[in-house]
Amino acid sequence: MSQADTGAEAPGQGGTAPLSAIELRVNGQVQRLAVDPRTSLLDALREHLRLSGTKKGCDHGQCGACTVLINDRRVNSCLTLAVMHEGDEVVTIEGLGEPGDLHPLQRAFVECDGFQCGYCTPGQICSAVGMLAEVEAGWPSHATAEVASPRIALTDEEIRERMSGNICRCAAYPNIVAAIRGIAQGGPV
Template sequence: MHFVINGNAIELEFDPRTSLLDLLRERLHLFGAKKGCNQGACGACTVLVEGTRINSCLALAVQYQGREITTIEGLGEPGALHPLQAAFVEHDGFQCGYCTPGQICSAVGMMRELEGGVPSHVSGNVAAPRFELTPEELRERMSGNLCRCGAYNGIVEAIQETFGAPAAVPEPASSEAAQ
């Protein structure tokens, strides 16, 4: 079977029951995508297929033959990180780092969805051609990626900085405090 993984054409033979995650990790030694829950609930295995984010643990590899697959290893490299990877470092968007590759791939795919006008559960006017990435919208769109360490604030800050999302608006001062 033929794949394009991180820009490299690859021909492989394998059991057609192999998940895309197992193909990436066990056959191609691309260990960025992690096997967290192996049920599609945590997002640690998120990769991009032609720019669309998927849970690779739920996908059979044969479904994606001939398609372009990007893992965290294909987004950046040492000395030339993807801007989101650099922002994760700057904003402490990780602690143990287990979920980080999935978080980053998911955020890249999320921005493509947002730019394409795909609404989320919290999108206001679903008929709008584009949606603003408010903090609420960002958190909803990233809700399929869990962080066991709770580094969500750093993750959100990194995504906001990279993709120009508005920062959270502080609560207005009460009228008594302003006087």
Template sequence: MSESDAAAAERSQVATAPLSAITLNVNDQVRRLEVDPRTSLLDALREHLRLGGTKKGCDHGQCGACTVLINGRRVNSCLSLAVMHEDDEIVTIEGLGDPEGLHPMQRAFVERDGFQCGYCTPGQICSAVGMLTEVEAGWPSHATADVAAPQVALTGDEIRERMSGNICRCAAYPNIVAAIRDVAEGDPQ
């Protein structure tokens, strides 16, 4: 047996993890899957459930393109394992709205032209929805001027700080901030 044949035989004998049967609640639909327990939530959504709205950007939690809402909180799905979310309510961009009934944040992004190439947009929108929930709960950020105030003032700096985990390579940031402000202020435009 040659050295390359021996290496190939060794690689084929590497133990694979047994598949885990999981049930995920995604966009108000219960979905059953069998996945490698090391499968990220992002890969489960995109590859197993064919929900392509959630994007794979950096795959290291640095760009925010994969942001989804889990129990109302924003999460980088590339950094989370699918098996961790059996009892959670997962919402992707597909679950926020549809072309006939856009979520207010989706509508604001369209009206304010809060996207250019659109690759980061699903993550930006999910993050913005989660961020407004954090503001409503009174959670301060690094930009919050008065952390003891009963209500966080949603300034441009506050929005930019809270959205800093979501990168837009096209630099549509002023329009993204305007869209978020419109929704926060209840301004339909």
């Protein structure tokens, strides 16, 4: 079917693009959407699915406030198009835990006061979940001292390096590192 058949004009020619039907699995539920093919995953989550936990910070992939997990990997949702994730498993902060049954990292952030204004917190927590999975899989970072070691030592330096894509404008970094370190070491939560 051509653009003339759909009645839509090509982008940049004063019209709108035809909508794309996609199916995502978000927080364990299948979601069917019709979106402009230029819609970022962030905007699909916030505007189409009303999942406002994922934050729009810089909208340029520089702050990490929009971090979600896609197929268990952390991704800045502002930098990827929704149509690219047909059939993928997307987990947002809303999918990690519930009131009364928080995810261990959510509890750790509360107990360690790992947030101040809270705007970056959903992205920080999603990124930390993904980061801990990367460590468990043995993926080294720039700060990993022994890349051939079967177990990566999750030092404060290692945590800071791995979380460097997530900015906290309130500077709660020491408490964020403490929360992640506590979970990594099987600490109290």
